[in-house]
Amino acid sequence: MSSENAPTFSSRDAVVCRGVGKTWAAGTKRAHEALREIDLDIAPGEFVVFLGPSGCGKSTLLYLIAGLEDATEGRIWSFSDKVETPSPERSLIFQETSLFPWLTVWQNVSFGLAIRGAAQDERRAVAAEALQRVGLIAAMDKRPDELSGGMRQRVAVARALAMRPKVLLMDEPFAALDVQTRARMQDFLLDVWRDSGASVLFVTHHIDEAVALADRVVVFTSRPGRIKTIYPIDLPRPRNLFSREAETMRIQLTELLRDEVDRAFAEQEAFAVPA
């Protein structure tokens, strides 16, 4: 075995990144470094939140872990398999809603089963179960157009769950929701996470959300994204988000993030006004 194939981590880890970097349009004039030297180990069943300024490469890292894009540097493993192509074991929920408009809700949810050639009865049953969990069983036969933004995002969650993934990658799934709906979706996500035993990698801009959900928060620097700190949230669940500890954590995370957001802004302004 070459050293490349003999990683020095527990092979049971859900996701392992070693020296991962991504340059978009590498080798061209428009080359653009989004991520640099990412080392990250995620345990099975762990809930990890990615926090960082806009444009720092959080979505990019999820794409790499999903296998939708190739890393330009380093390697990624998932349960000791090298990540080279997408796999149903790693479901990604996109930042923008991405339901198929020509399929009904239940057909969207069972799309992955249809790909595997499952019979209609089985598909409907699995879809019904997944929709039950997101509280949308009544909307089963509707079309995505007829749903609100929050409902569509829940359908996307149901579609990811129907694949029974071992790793659930979520890119700002609740960003477009109002505060109350988001709080309910967080509770619901925690239930689903506990039941499924999957690892969750969750991108958000909301520090409250990070404190409510995460076992660990990965804070990114501004572009090119590197890991600034990994901040553990060791509050017992279910969490009291009004406790003194939770408040302290929110303040510390806000401070960690503020420098980076300032830096990101400065950089973007330097772009806009060439000196």
Place this chain on the structure above:
Amino acid sequence: MGWADPKLLPPPHIFLDNIAEQGKFFNTATRWQVGTSMTEGPSAFESVLITGAATTARVFAGLVLASVLAIGIGVLVRYYRFFDRLVLPTITLLSPVSPIAWLPVAIFLFGIGNAPAIFMVVVALFFHMVLATINQIDTVNTNLINVARTMGASKAQIYARVIVPAILPGMLQVLRMNLFGAWMVVLVAESTGVGYGMGQVIMLARNTFNPSLVFFTIAVIGVLGFTFDWLLRQAQRRILYWLPDTEERLRVL
């Protein structure tokens, strides 16, 4: 009125009035058979229907053939690199050629009858529709494709279950845009003698210097074209059941 000679530019109530009179010129279906007099065969009204139906059928056959071919080839071009290299340059080269230039080819290949007229319609639509198909494929939302990829879909499944349904709305739009072109071309093809059809009647009217017949035929073609477009819109609504009704969207402004 004075500025228009009613013999040359007959007002609508004149050329629409004597349908029976005009209709008999449409009875071209049997006239080329030796020994048939103009008074035999179907009635004037039936002749108009038969002639109109024949032309409409040619347009329809051409549309169906052109769409199937164009979508098929467009998908193959993106699916196989080989097609991309070989077929795409040829199509790009041929697409600016006016369909009229293909007319002799149609006659060389198919002689006289339905086939050359249908061929002309296909040629008029095919090249643009292939390029439109490729353009539509290239603009399919990447997220939809990525969703299918993360669920383990193969390349063939992604094409069949994501790309083709995603491009259908755009393709039907392209089809409707090209429908009028198809009507123009079919008239030219028919006027060169395919037995019978609206184009042939126009030619007859021109050769016999019959302005009333010209305008009557134009009116009939207009009605046929309008009806065809309406039917296509209905079909579009049926096939693309998932699209919201956009016609009313701007009316609230």
